[in-house]
Amino acid sequence: MTTTTPRQAVEALQADPSLPEGDDERFTGYGVMGMPFASGHYLALRDMVASSVGPAYRAIWFRDPGGRWTIHTTGPTELTCPRYFGSVAAGTRVPGIDVSWSDDHTLEVTLGDDLTWRIELGPTSATRMMTGMGGVLPEAGWNSNxxxxxxxPMARTMLHTGRIRLRGATPNGPHFKAAPLKIWRVVDSAASYRGEDLGAPAPLDEQTRLGDFWLPQRGVFFVGRARFTPPIEQIDSGASAAGARMGQ
Structure with a gap:
């Protein structure tokens, strides 16, 4: 049986950066869902190869030990991750974020002179099982609350990540639905941010979250999709405003 490596999965995604159908805001990409360090720092990576609201972009989410979040993004902040999380995380646009593979399971991420981050990936019985489930679940399932x-909760139990939610509200209001179609464990990682070694991978003393989006307590790499829709009250208020304008 042939096993797809993380690098092969990413290269296949880059060769066909398609979006699922829908009229909501949709993204296709890969990255590290989250990676906590013993120092209390936290990193996450997003490489969105396709977007329904703007150009493809990369983003690095950074949390310092004091709990302050910054999202470094290569695209306009209003069209990338800060669009949904910017009310609790400072968004800043950067010239570029480099991602390169040194082998089929190891990638290197750099953000100018500020960040160097090595990420080593590997499968486990749990990630293989969840990837298998993701491959057979129809699109209707990924859209089902x-x-x-x-x-x-299944992912939390199998992956030992702490609390995980694949649907909920973002800090800015829109609701998210996450579809991690393929996943791998981060088996080792090392990072330096602005000259400071972030230490060994280790859970935070208290799990962190942005709105209903909980960041895992162990490193998880994903290839998948995400959808965002405004909350019902925003839809209702927008429809009421449109109706009022039509009645004028």
Whole structure:
């Protein structure tokens, strides 16, 4: 049986950067869902190869030990991750974020002179099982609040990541649905931010979250999709405003 490596999965995604159908805001990409360090720092990576609201972009989420978040993004902040999380994380646009593979399971991420980050990936029985489930779940399942609501606790139990939610509200208001189609464990990682060694991978003393989006307590790499929709009250207020304008 042939096993797809993380590098092969990313290269296949880059060769066909398609979006799922829909009229919501959709993204296709890969990255590190989150990576905590013994120093209390936290890193996450997003490489969105396709977006329904703007150009493809890369982003690095950085949290310092004091709990302050910064999202470094290569795209306009209003069209990238700060669009949904900017109310609790400072968004800053950067000239570039480099991602390179040294082998099929190891990638190197750099943010100018500020960040160097090595990420080594590997499969486990749990990641293989969840990737297998992701491969057979139809799109309707990934759009179902009931299915996603059940998958979050399942992922927590199988991956030992702490709390995980695949649906919920972002700090800025829009609701998210996450579809991690393929996942791997981060088996080792080392990073330096602005000259400071972030230390060994280790869970935070208290799990962190942005709105309903909980960041895992162990490193997880994903290839998948995400959808964002405004909350019902925003839809209702928008429809009421449109109706009022039509009645004028």
């Amino acid at each position: 009931t299915v996603l609501g059940a998958m979050g």
